[in-house]
Amino acid sequence: MASSSSSSKTGLKKMLTLKSSDGDEFELEESIVIQCQTIKHMVEDGFSLIPLQNVDTKTLTKIIEYMKKHAEKTESNKEEIKNFNKEFVKGSFDDQFELVSAANYLHINGLMDLLCQSIADRINNKSVRAVREIFNISNDYTPDEEEKVRDEHKWAHEGGEFDESLD
Amino acid sequence: MAVHTEEESIPQDMTIQIFSWLPIKSLMRFKCVSKFYNSLVVESNFVDLHLFHYFKINGGDTMLIACIKDVCYAIEEHDEDGNATMHQTENLFKLYNHINDPVDYNCFECDNGLFCIWDVKYNEWDVKYIAICNPTTKEGEFVKLICVGTLESSD
Numbered sequence: 674m675a676s677s678s679s680s681s682k683t684g685l686k687k688m689l690t691l692k693s694s695d696g697d698e699f700e701l702e703e704s705i706v707i708q709c710q711t712i713k714h715m716v717e718d719g720f721s722l723i724p725l726q727n728v729d730t731k732t733l734t735k736i737i738e739y740m741k742k743h744a745e746k747t748e749s750n751k752e753e754i755k756n757f758n759k760e761f762v763k764g765s766f767d768d769q770f771e772l773v774s775a776a777n778y779l780h781i782n783g784l785m786d787l788l789c790q791s792i793a794d795r796i797n798n799k800s801v802r803a804v805r806e807i808f809n810i811s812n813d814y815t816p817d818e819e820e821k822v823r824d825e826h827k828w829a830h831e832g833g834e835f836d837e838s839l840d
Numbered sequence: 841m842a843v844h845t846e847e848e849s850i851p852q853d854m855t856i857q858i859f860s861w862l863p864i865k866s867l868m869r870f871k872c873v874s875k876f877y878n879s880l881v882v883e884s885n886f887v888d889l890h891l892f893h894y895f896k897i898n899g900g901d902t903m904l905i906a907c908i909k910d911v912c913y914a915i916e917e918h919d920e921d922g923n924a925t926m927h928q929t930e931n932l933f934k935l936y937n938h939i940n941d942p943v944d945y946n947c948f949e950c951d952n953g954l955f956c957i958w959d960v961k962y963n964e965w966d967v968k969y970i971a972i973c974n975p976t977t978k979e980g981e982f983v984k985l986i987c988v989g990t991l992e993s994s995d
Contacts, residue, residue: 770850770854773854773857773858774851774854777853777854777857785857786896789857789860789861790861790893790897792861793858793859793860793861793862794861796862797862797863797866798866801869801870801872801873804870804873805873805874808850808855808873809850810855810873810874810876811874812874813874813875813876814872814874814875818875819872822871822872823872825871826869826871828865828868829865829866829867829868829869829871830869830872832865
């Protein structure tokens with residue numbers, strides 16, 4: 674397969690620096706960082722210091738942890754990656770939302786899917802009220818309107834108690 | 841633990857991404873969250889995104905969905921040997937009860953997961969029943985009651 678960006682043929686790995694919104698710098702191999710589409714495009718444009726104004730140090734550290742692990746992905750360590758992913762998505766909703774926001778901005782598709790799917794799993798059994806709280810959505814229905822929408826899809830509200838907790 | 845401070849709210853494009861991974865039942869329940877989510881669920885871009893993720897989760901491609909009596913089946917094709925498997929999906933909306941004469945019904949699928957169902961035993965003097973339904977949301981609607989040919993004027 675033809676690849677135009679094989680700059681590490683010399684044995685010297687090409688390094689890039691990512692700079693968080695807090696000003697912290699992280700030096701990484703290009704091969705790890707290009708999982709991220711946004712950075713990949715910047716590298717192609719010749720940048721080697723990449724300022725990420727929308728990503729703070731805490732979030733960037735997690736993102737780098739993800740990219741490093743996933744750069745190691747082979748046929749034989751599927752189970753290990755799976756376990757890593759499982760651990761990665763633990764944490765408060767707030768932390769997860771920060772990560773989604775960063776993954777979205779950086780265009781790391783695999784991470785975006787992982788995070789969104791895991792959040793969806795976590796809210797799947799939540800009550801309507803809990804979902805409003807977690808996403809900070811204000812209820813713009815009148816009680817009558819809400820009742821009407823509920824009646825249209827009664828089956829979706831049946832089948833046991835829904836989880837009211839916010840974590 | 842306070843989940844959010846007052847001024848913080850999750851951008852809508854992010855919640856849309858997250859919601860698109862939800863099973864249909866929760867999605868229909870969360871129509872009650874706010875008016876935005878009520879309309880989102882039936883918005884065509886969202887439906888496409890949801891279907892796309894649904895296939896990712898469930899693996900394989902759902903090729904065709906068939907309705908036999910009031911039960912709905914998804915027919916999926918295996919990648920390798922091409923053998924088709926059939927899975928029973930959710931019970932179809934009680935369409936059946938709306939039709940006086942419970943005979944067999946034919947069905948075809950439209951692009952967006954909706955189905956059109958009609959009476960197999962249709963002949964030109966019969967009244968033809970046509971219903972559009974969406975088995976995943978369990979919504980059904982008779983769109984037309986067409987009289988084909990001439991209705992008999994006397995018995």
